[in-house]
Amino acid sequence: MxxxxxxxxxxxxxxxxxxxxxxxxxxxxxxxxxxxxxxxxxxxxxxxxxxxxxxxxxxxxxxxxxxxxxxxxxxxxxxxxxxxxxxxxxxxxxxxxxxxxxxxxxxxxxxxxxxxxxxxxxxxxxxxxxxxxxxxxxxxxxxxxxxxxxxxxxxxxxxxxxxxxxxxxxxxxxxxxxxxxxxxxxxxxxxxxxxxxxxxxxxxxxxxxxxxxxxxxxxxxxxxxxxxxxxxxxxxxxxxxxRKLGSKQLTLHLQVPLDAVPASLAGYDLQLAADGSELIYSYDGAEEGSGITALLGDLDAAGIAFKDLHTRQSSLEDIFVDLVKERP
Ligand SMILES: Nc1ncnc2c1ncn2[C@@H]1O[C@H](COP(=O)(O)OP(=O)(O)O)[C@@H](O)[C@H]1O
Ligand SMILES: [Mg+2]
Missing domain, CATH: 3.40.50.300 (P-loop containing nucleotide triphosphate hydrolases)
Known part of the structure; x- marks a missing residue:
């Protein structure tokens, strides 16, 4: 060309x-x-x-x-x-x-x-x-x-x-x-x-x-x-x-798998994944105050330790799937 x-x-x-x-x-x-x-x-x-x-x-x-x-x-x-x-x-x-x-x-x-x-x-x-x-x-x-x-x-x-x-x-x-x-x-x-x-x-x-x-x-x-x-x-x-619609996800890889999300963490709307060895937290990437600091504090208080963590920005694909799902 x-x-x-x-x-x-x-x-x-x-x-x-x-x-x-x-x-x-x-x-x-x-x-x-x-x-x-x-x-x-x-x-x-x-x-x-x-x-x-x-x-x-x-x-x-x-x-x-x-x-x-x-x-x-x-x-x-x-x-x-x-x-x-x-x-x-x-x-x-x-x-x-x-x-x-x-x-x-x-x-x-x-x-x-x-x-x-x-x-x-x-x-x-x-x-x-x-x-x-x-x-x-x-x-x-x-x-x-x-x-x-x-x-x-x-x-x-x-x-x-x-x-x-x-x-x-x-x-x-x-x-x-x-x-x-x-x-x-x-x-x-x-x-x-x-x-x-x-x-x-x-x-x-x-x-x-x-x-x-x-x-x-x-x-x-x-x-x-x-x-x-x-x-x-x-x-x-x-x-x-x-930027606007891209929500973010924080994934915590736990030291010890959980059977269920403890009641003390119910406010975070966490999901358990990978047979209880991962905790996933979704938050709005565009907003001030992701709540991560508070979450980590509450995890500590609940005696839940993690090996490592990573975050991921949702892609246009996630947005698209949501849009097409929500408004048929
Ligand atoms: N000539 C036509 N007569 C009747 N229905 C049609 C005609 N052309 C397309 N459609 C219908 O209109 C809808 C939209 O089609 P289309 O514009 O080709 O969609 P896309 O290009 O996004 O795949 C489809 O449900 C299709 O079956
Ligand atoms: Mg077409």
Whole structure:
């Protein structure tokens, strides 16, 4: 991957300085009920900031693809509004859509077409005049240049995915949607995809990716939105999310295993683990006064000795599991 060539893309995609603070996408009161009566999106409000990587995290069936499809104008909303850089995505469909590139969840490619032709053709679909120099920049930035005359059927899985990205970038969009870009992809290819996405963001493209991999959201996102059952249940800066919701755990490895937590320690809501040889104490990592000093004092008073102890910050995974469990 040649970062310099991706940076060249930025000339084409950097947002205007004017209105830079305005969200690039504003979704309000969005509802989707499919023809069969299934209520897939429930009063979704969401704003996407210019230049960020936003991860929409949710389990299978949560409504991620539906939300993306509505924003991209592929599925009609039942109610609500989507504005893409000010353009209403229904009333001003062409303007709104031309700002967006979409890398779909399903890999569909014209197997016998060449890389060059398939990417050039995608650009034409948006009514843009041919721009071989732009196509060349994209292919080089995605290390597909050497493969430009290859038929898609001859490419590896990773290259096919990069062709999908090249197609999505062919008409110089300022926003790129990636729907589960690494679903079913091996670890190495996943890391490669992450690198490509980061470089695109650095070149000025706003990125919205959906994923059901917590690790992916944790690794990639500036902000994370969690969707479950068609509802956005949380939107947070990743760092703040980890700080605010991340509870901590203290594990004490006991000298002598316990059968039960002594009554004198009932106030700490301790858990016994590892056949009574570990005591686990959970506390809010963000709050002053964890209660650990008092706990250690009370343990001593109860005659409970420990060999060692360690603490652990809960991960996004714990938070996610809690959210999805609590609000079905
Ligand atoms: N065309 C459709 N008609 C009826 N129901 C659909 C349609 N597409 C998706 N759904 C349903 O809407 C829900 C959300 O689907 P989807 O947006 O694909 O979720 P995700 O991408 O998060 O896995 C699922 O229960 C799915 O079965
Ligand atoms: Mg999906």
């Amino acid at each position: 040649a970062p310099s060539s991706l940076n060249e893309l930025s000339q084409a995609v950097l947002p205007d300085a004017l209105g830079a603070a305005e969200p690039i996408i504003r979704i309000s009161g969005l509802e989707k009920t499919y023809a069969g009566g299934f209520h897939a999106l429930k009063s979704v409000d969401l704003s996407i900031r210019r230049g960020e990587i936003f991860a929409l995290l949710g389990p299978n069936g949560a409504g991620k693809t539906t939300l993306i499809s509505v924003v991209c104008g592929l599925v009609n909303p039942s109610a609500g509004e989507v504005r893409v850089d000010g353009f209403d995505n229904v009333r001003d469909y062409r303007q709104a859509r031309s700002l967006i590139g979409l890398v779909p969840q399903e890999l569909t490619n014209e197997a016998f077409e060449t890389v060059w032709n398939t990417v050039s053709f995608s650009r034409g679909l948006f009514g843009k005049p041919p721009n071989p120099a732009h196509i060349e920049r994209i292919l080089k930035s995605l290390t597909l240049w050497d493969k430009r005359d290859n038929r898609l059927i001859t490419l590896s899985g990773g290259m096919k995915r990069r062709v999908l990205i090249a197609k999505a970038l062919s008409h110089e969009p300022r926003i790129l949607f990636l729907d589960e870009p690494t679903a079913g992809v091996d670890v190495e290819l996943r890391r490669e995809m992450w690198e490509v996405v980061r470089q695109l963001r650095d070149s000025g493209v706003t990125i919205i990716l959906t994923t059901h991999y917590i690790e992916e959201a944790e690794e990639m996102a500036d902000r994370i939105g969690v969707i479950n059952g068609g509802r956005i249940v949380l939107v947070e800066e990743k760092a703040a999310l980890m």
